[in-house]
Amino acid sequence: MHKAGRHFLQIPGPTNVPDDVLRAIDHPTMDHRSPEFGALGQKAIAGMKTVFKTKADVVIYPASGTGAWEAALVNTLSPGERVLMCETGHFAWLWQRLATRLGLEPEIIETDWRTGADVAAIAERLERDTDHEIRAVCVVHNETSTGCTSEIAKVRQALDAAGHPALLMVDVISSLASIDYRHDEWGVDVTVGGSQKGLMLPPGLSFNAISAKALEASNFAKLQRSFWAWDEMLNANKTGFFPYTPATNMLYGLVTAVERLHEEGLDQVFARHQRHAEATRRAVRAWGLEVLCRTPEHYSGALTAVVMPDGHSADALRKVVHERLNMSLGNGLGRLADRVFRIGHLGDFNDLMLAGTLSGVEIGLKLAGVPHFAGGVQAALDYLGEAAGKAVADAA
Numbered sequence: 001m002h003k004a005g006r007h008f009l010q011i012p013g014p015t016n017v018p019d020d021v022l023r024a025i026d027h028p029t030m031d032h033r034s035p036e037f038g039a040l041g042q043k044a045i046a047g048m049k050t051v052f053k054t055k056a057d058v059v060i061y062p063a064s065g066t067g068a069w070e071a072a073l074v075n076t077l078s079p080g081e082r083v084l085m086c087e088t089g090h091f092a093w094l095w096q097r098l099a100t101r102l103g104l105e106p107e108i109i110e111t112d113w114r115t116g117a118d119v120a121a122i123a124e125r126l127e128r129d130t131d132h133e134i135r136a137v138c139v140v141h142n143e144t145s146t147g148c149t150s151e152i153a154k155v156r157q158a159l160d161a162a163g164h165p166a167l168l169m170v171d172v173i174s175s176l177a178s179i180d181y182r183h184d185e186w187g188v189d190v191t192v193g194g195s196q197k198g199l200m201l202p203p204g205l206s207f208n209a210i211s212a213k214a215l216e217a218s219n220f221a222k223l224q225r226s227f228w229a230w231d232e233m234l235n236a237n238k239t240g241f242f243p244y245t246p247a248t249n250m251l252y253g254l255v256t257a258v259e260r261l262h263e264e265g266l267d268q269v270f271a272r273h274q275r276h277a278e279a280t281r282r283a284v285r286a287w288g289l290e291v292l293c294r295t296p297e298h299y300s301g302a303l304t305a306v307v308m309p310d311g312h313s314a315d316a317l318r319k320v321v322h323e324r325l326n327m328s329l330g331n332g333l334g335r336l337a338d339r340v341f342r343i344g345h346l347g348d349f350n351d352l353m354l355a356g357t358l359s360g361v362e363i364g365l366k367l368a369g370v371p372h373f374a375g376g377v378q379a380a381l382d383y384l385g386e387a388a389g390k391a392v393a394d395a396a
């Protein structure tokens with residue numbers, strides 16, 4: 001049945017795609033062996049390097065983020081090798097399971113799923129690993145199941161302080177182009193990205209940014225790989241081509257999305273996400289509810305996970321919001337199922353969209369009979385108004 005007005009897609013990915021990015025994708029299918037394609041491929045790769053903040057190699061897979069997770073591991077590691085993985089939430093857990101299935105030996109540093117990676121525990125483990133059995137350290141930058149970020153620069157410092165040669169691998173699938181990230185400056189060896197979150201594209205593309213050290217490791221890595229192999233991809237990429245059929249139309253969208261990010265300015269994009277995250281947390285507290293992330297230094301700019309009061313179902317709330325208000329909110333994943341709901345405030349998003357989103361949550365809390373105080377939306381509006389007023393004053 002037709003529902004008037006736009007659907008509010010406020011899950012933390014896939015996110016809203018700007019109309020001009022959709023228009024760019026809506027283009028006749030092209031010959032992916034033609035000279036025109038080579039130029040497009042080169043432009044797309046060069047654009048992604050600016051988003052990863054790297055001068056190193058970036059490859060683009062026609063795959064969801066999970067594919068790029070697998071690519072990072074199979075290109076650099078050998079069967080039975082030990083990898084140190086930080087279980088910050090459900091996505092980190094999925095990456096561990098993938099590593100196990102590939103025949104790696106993940107060693108897990110747990111958290112309570114309410115904070116970022118435990119850097120002190122990582123440092124301690126690396127110091128003890130004097131034989132350098134750990135071949136890689138894997139961290140999810142923005143844990144999309146919890147709304148907690150991890151401090152990647154500090155993980156790098158822990159590796160350096162221990163003089164440990166392990167590769168550093170980071171999942172930025174939900175932080176790329178929404179939370180500040182620096183592949184080169186932070187000394188990351190493989191960064192894993194995806195298209196459908198901060199990058200404002202539909203699902204379907206994923207990325208590896210690859211340091212020289214990771215590329216060197218790929219010469220000795222013994223895990224089986226074919227589709228994901230970096231060497232054939234990088235060889236074809238020199239002239240902008242791919243070893244197999246790329247997602248041509250998505251690449252038009254990618255070039256446009258990267259242009260839009262730079263028009264706004266990456267720093268402004270990150271500040272916008274932080275502003276929306278802060279406004280959202282103020283709304284949550286005014287409702288008398290709890291933000292899942294318990295350590296402010298790990299608050300995510302991309303999404304906020306909200307804890308339901310005991311005895312109340314997050315999925316019942318999401319259902320009523322979907323049916324009555326035409327808005328999608330994120331569900332609780334893994335051990336957080338039905339215990340939290342997640343508000344995505346990333347990608348192509350502005351103050352008024354946030355105001356609408358939070359209004360939908362406040363109405364939904366009422367409809368679902370969840371105990372709360374009124375005034376969450378007002379608290380967010382007050383903050384957004386202050387921030388806008390400050391921007392006007394600064395510009396004058």
Ligand SMILES: *Cc1c(COP(=O)(O)O)cnc(C)c1O
Binds near residue numbers: 143
């Ligand atoms: C969405 C997401 C993934 C999974 O990506 P898919 O595109 O669904 O394969 C992995 N890690 C994080 C942090 C994510 O947010």
